[in-house]
Amino acid sequence: MTAIRKAGIPLLAILIFALFWEWLVWFNAWPNYKMASPSDLGPAFWKFRWLFLEYGWDTLWRTVVGLLLAILVGIGIGVIMGFSRTMREALYPLLVGFNAIPKATVVPVIALLFVGQHDFNTVLMAFMISFFPIAVSVSIGLSTLEPEYRDILRALGASRWQIFTKIALPKTLPEFFGALKVSVTLAFIGTNLMEIVEPHGRGLGHLFDSGKISADYPLMFAVLIALAVLGIALYYIVVMLEQTFAGWAERAET
Amino acid sequence: MNDSPLIDISDVTHAYKTEAGPLPVLRDLTIRAAEGTFTAVVGPSGCGKSTLTRLVAGLMIPDEGEVRLHGELVKSPRKTVGMAFQNPVLLEWRTIMDNVLLPLEIVGTKLNRAEQRDRAMELLTLVGLDGFEDKRPSELSGGMRQRASLCRSIVHRPEVLILDEPFGALDNFTREDLWQTMHDLRKAETFTCVLITHDLRESLFLGDQVVVLSGRPATVQYVMDVTLGPDRVLDDLYTPESAENLHILRDQIKIAQGRDVA
Ligand SMILES: Nc1ncnc2c1ncn2[C@@H]1O[C@H](COP(=O)(O)OP(=O)(O)OP(=O)(O)O)[C@@H](O)[C@H]1O
């Protein structure tokens, strides 16, 4: 019963949404070059099925690699800022300023800087847009560790490393995963920004752009759906990891 | 009990460096505690009690004077100390059992895994937490968490146990239960305890000596030797003698706070 509910309710919601969408297009009598309807998507997917697979894979691995880099660098910066007040005061304005720059403006700069390096550029963009929440959450998690938590271990002669692995790190995990969920979505935006802008860039963003050039609305919408599916998949992978490694935080609140 | 005290705090003076200049917190403070005894320390709020515990634990070095445990100068934290605070600081991602075992992971032990669990179980049973070893801290009441925290502070058989207002946040009934638990622990384990408290009845019920600190910078203002024996019951607090002692302590606190004694 609960399994049926768990899968059934979201599926039903999706179905209702698709029906409403179909109805909207039919009711307004929108032609295909103005708005695609769900029934147009199937043929579009089928027609470009090989490109969808190939470009979908491009987009996916670029996003994941960018995200992994963001995790590595984000944790690195977060740890440095979390443990050293001086570094926190020094890096914080830099990070905030960097994050405030709209990333769409960075895209052409990078595209010109490393012309033709599609993979590199896209990964770089995904990384740049997504590391900020991770760095901030880790640094806040570490710097707000109550001194008593540190003292119970320090009083026993624990090393800094032991305090980090036994207390600071696990205590920061819930915040880290919260940030990671934001970063997943951001990384997708970064990947697609770059793929859309770069000529011959491959990836779903590129497919979207070709749809735009040939005014193929069903294709453009199909790309959006494909992106949504990838995004949902990655997001729920993170949720699963969160439940495995930081599930205790959820229980603690109830 | 041998004659050289286990805890020997002599002429300790300490100041915190703050932006507004040095803040003197302790001044010429001397406290001695023989092995196996229980020293209760009371004093006005903010006078430097927690600072004192940090010096005994070796988390800080005093500006002047010295702290010796077993005659050895304390220069850094040592594995023979256990600590518990007002906040039980249990780790939410560990079960109660694994929380209690934490010190053993740090100080190292000859016990194997099963013996470690037996040791923890022995303490959990003593404080009435058997059956809760696999629960998470958030599933326990405040008093139960504090019991678990006490188990963690002595699981590695420390020589010195430092308790900084461990019962301060509990309601009166729970607190009195825990006083009893403290006596049970004392009978089963050997440690020399320094207890910081705001509660004068608690200091009388648990302490072998009660040390009253003056206002900041704190120094020892008064020491009371408690004559109650090892088998104490709550009613001992309501004898004329205890009433008299409580009265004396209350007056001493007023003096420490800088108020007039009526
Ligand atoms: N790390 C620190 N830096 C600067 N000042 C501090 C620091 N820790 C404590 N103090 C100050 O030193 C004084 C004594 O602090 P301490 O915590 O030892 O007092 P306490 O007697 O334990 O207080 P309470 O009864 O509230 O627990 C206080 O005025 C406090 O503000």
Ligand SMILES: [Mg+2]
């Ligand atoms: Mg204190």
